[in-house]
Amino acid sequence: MNILLVEKDENNLKLMLQTIAENYAMAQIEHCSTNENLKTLLCSGVAFDLALCEVELVDGLIFEVFQEIHPSFPVVFMSAYDKYWSQAMIFNALDYLRKPIGREEILRVFDKYDALKNHFLKRFSADNVSKNNKSVFQKDRLIAKKGTNYYVIPTQNIAFIYTESRIVFLIDQSGERYTVERSLSDLEVELPSRDFFRVNRKFIVHINAILSFKPSFKGKIALELMHLAKAEVSISQENATQFKKWIEE
CATH class of the missing domain: 3.40.50.2300 (Response regulator)
Structure with missing residues (x-):
C-alpha cells in the first residue's frame, strides 16, 4: 500500500x-x-x-x-x-x-478505505473469475515460516492471519503459529473471498474460525475466534454490513 x-x-x-x-x-x-x-x-x-x-x-x-x-x-x-x-x-x-x-479520525478513514476496497475487489472477483478457473483471487495454499523452516499451508487449514509489531502471523486450525512474508493487503486479494474476510486492518479470518459474533459498541461487531481464548476481534461499523452479507453466503 x-x-x-x-x-x-x-x-x-x-x-x-x-x-x-x-x-x-x-x-x-x-x-x-x-x-x-x-x-x-x-x-x-x-x-x-x-x-x-x-x-x-x-x-x-x-x-x-x-x-x-x-x-x-x-x-x-x-x-x-x-x-x-x-x-x-x-x-x-x-x-x-x-x-x-485525532487518532480515531485517522482510523475511521482507513476503515472507510478498507470497506470500499473490499467491496470493489469482491465485485471485480465476482465479475471476472469463473467457478472453473483458478486465479489470483483463489489461492489454495500459502508458504509460511516457522523457525528456519518453510511450510506449505493449504488455505482450508488456516484459521486467521493477523499483524502484530509489523509482522504477519498465520494461525492454522490446530493453533500452530507461523509467519508469512506477505502483507495483509496482498493476502486479502489472493485468498478465496468465500472463505476469508478482512474484518479490520489487523485480521483476516476464515469462516470456520469464527466461534460466535455479536453486536458491539457504535454499530461494530465483535467476533470470538478459535485459539484466541476469550479475546474479541472487532469489525468496524463500515465493514459490518459487508460482513453480514458474507457470513450468509
Whole structure:
C-alpha cells in the first residue's frame, strides 16, 4: 500500500506516521509539505493508493496542483475550516477532516478505505473469475515460516492471519503459529473471498474460525475466534454490513 501524506504541521505528521505504522506495517509512505514538492511526486510515476492532504500549504492551496494533475486515487482532505469542503469533493475526496484531528479520525478513514476496497475487489472477483478457473483471487495454499523452516499451508487449514509489531502471523486450525512474508493487503486479494474476510486492518479470518459474533459498541461487531481464548476481534461499523452479507453466503 502506497500512502501519500501532504502535511506541513510536524505534530499532525507524527500522529499520522505513528497510526499508519501501527496498523499498516507494510505501507510505503511518501511525504511532502508544499505544492511544489507535491507536483514533483505526482509526476514521478509513483502509484498511490490513498492520500491524506492538508488543504492550506505554505505555497498555496492544494487544489492548485490537483486542478493541473487530477488525483487518480482517493484523497482525505484536512483543514481547520469548512469552507474548502465543496472544492475538495471534486478531487476524489474520500473524507474531509476538520483540524485538529485525532487518532480515531485517522482510523475511521482507513476503515472507510478498507470497506470500499473490499467491496470493489469482491465485485471485480465476482465479475471476472469463473467457478472453473483458478486465479489470483483463489489461492489454495500459502508458504509460511516457522523457525528456519518453510511450510506449505493449504488455505482450508488456516484459521486467521493477523499483524502484530509489523509482522504477519498465520494461525492454522490446530493453533500452530507461523509467519508469512506477505502483507495483509496482498493476502486479502489472493485468498478465496468465500472463505476469508478482512474484518479490520489487523485480521483476516476464515469462516470456520469464527466461534460466535455479536453486536458491539457504535454499530461494530465483535467476533470470538478459535485459539484466541476469550479475546474479541472487532469489525468496524463500515465493514459490518459487508460482513453480514458474507457470513450468509
